[in-house]
Amino acid sequence: MLFNSVDFAVFLPAVFLLYWLAFGRSRRWQNVFVVAASYLFYGWWDWRFLVLMTATTVCSYASGWLIQKYPHRARAAMVANIVVNLAILGFFKYYNFFVESFVGAFTLLGSAPEVHTLNIILPVGISFYTFQALSYSIDVYRKRIAPTRDAVAFFAFVSFFPQLVAGPIERAANLLPQFYKKRTLDYAQAVDGMRQMLWGLFKKMVVADNCAVSVNEIFGLYDTLPASTLAVGAVLFAFQIYGDFSGYSDIAIGAARLFGFSLMRNFAFPYFSRDIAEFWRRWHISLTTWFRDYLYIPLGGSRCAKGRVVRNTWIIFLVSGLWHGASWTFIAWGAYHALLFTPLLLLGKNRRQAGIAAQSKLLPSLGEGCAMLVTFGLVAVGWIIFRAESIGQAADYAARMCSPGLPEMPGMSGASAGKSMLAVLALVAVEWLGRRSEHALRRLPQRRAVRWGIYYVVAAAIIIFQGQQGVFIYFQF
Secondary structure (H helix, E strand, O other): OOOOOOOHHHHHHHHHHHHHHHOOOOOOHHHHHHHHHHHHHHHHOOOHHHHHHHHHHHHHHHHHHHHHHHHHHHHHHHHHHHHHHHHHHHHHHHHHHHHHHHHHHHOOOOOOOOOOOOOOOOOOOOHHHHHHHEEEEEEHHOOOOOOOOOHHOOOOOOOOHEEEEEEOOOHHHHHHHHHHHOOOOHHHHHHHHHHHHHHHHHHHHHHHHHHHHHHHHHHHOOOOOOOOHHHHHHHHHHHHHHHHHHHHHHHHHHHHHOOOOOOOOOOOOOOHOOHHHHHHHHHHHHHHHHHHHHOOOOOOOOOOHHHHHHHHHHHHHHHHHHHHHHHHHHHHHHHHHHHHHHHHHHHHOOOOOOOOOOOOOOOHHHHHHHHHHHHHHHHHHHHHHHOOOHOOOHHHHHHHHOOOOOOOOOOOOOOHHHHHHHHHHHHHHHHHOOOOOOOOOOOOOOHHHHHHHHHHHHHHHHHHHOOOOOOOHHHHO
16 A cells, blocks of 8 residues: 555545544554554555564564563574564565575586576565564663563554554664553644655655656666766656655654654755765664664674774675665665765764754855765765666766766656656755754744645645656665
8 A cells, every 4th residue: 555545545544533533542442453454554465465574573572572581591582583584584585686696606607506586576665674573672682671561562563554664664662662652632743744744745746756757768768868868867866766765754754643653753854965974864764773773883883993893884884785675786885885985984074964054044055065966966876876777787877977978958858857857946945944854844934824825835736746656666675
């Protein structure tokens, strides 16, 4: 069930009304209803996916109980849960990739073993709910949280439908306790949630879906197009993936607020970053902090020799690339960002940009503006690797983009090209004005007429200028 579908437009109001009117007096029945609604939401794609999510939930819940019951075997219980869940994730997501890589390696050595790939369907959102469940057992083992005795609350925590399929990847310490508390409808919180959902729908349906049409055309014919058009394609894909993924996060966080829940922030206007380190503090925050807490710090983090810090950083970026998908392009994308990040790390400048660009001014200084443009350009080049079907195609695209034809006018035509350009400009303008808030529409003028005028304009833009409906990019991860 897509957030930008008619199905969800019917599902969400129905769940909202039943949640507050039929089950509002009982926290436990609210949780039971959340589980039922979430399983319906997830099973809408394929009911067989529910088996895997249930297995992950049961294993993680049992691990918490075993860690508490048998403290002398707590580590074994945690490791067993990690192995089981990563084995499930690895089979469905990486089996064919590793088999093909294995065969390819032996083929280079002059031998081609007969190993067959399988026709495996990747369950939607498996990477997200697996990492969320794993964080619970790890935190119980570290004694950061107590194991829950409320199985219904735990099932609701893992399957909570707003953020189930593409995050944010929540931590048990933040989300699970919210299922223990009595919840009442907070009008102000619900209104803010609706605002954030509205802006998320704009980013997905107007920005991402329109950019997708032009991007698909440019990447599909890249070897016949001038360099300037290829540069436009890279820029539009940068905004496509941002509008798509951050739009999903906005809708998820906003929808959760309708039910009295607060999810962690996942994007903090990353394209206003002034260096790569700042970009990674603002992009997919729930994943980067997950790797920081559960991989980077256990490896030694920053409190070790400089060489080991660099090693740990490269491991994080390479694993992050592999997390995104079973392809060498994603690993190369991770290595590219590690390469950009390393000089900042060695010079001790990776924490230099801690505040917001042009904090108290309308426009950035010349230095800040140039830094943002350079950072965005580097990120956009990285997105070419991410979007390409192979490393060779990515290299060819980048080489053609840097050819002498760059000063030529881009050869683009069609309504989608114009709509995507206007949508990107609108996105940048609105988010720049709202960059001091958690989301772009949080701080609106106090006058009721002005606020509602903004709502109508955004809603009208979604209805009139929406692109061709497409699934969210991160569903495949």
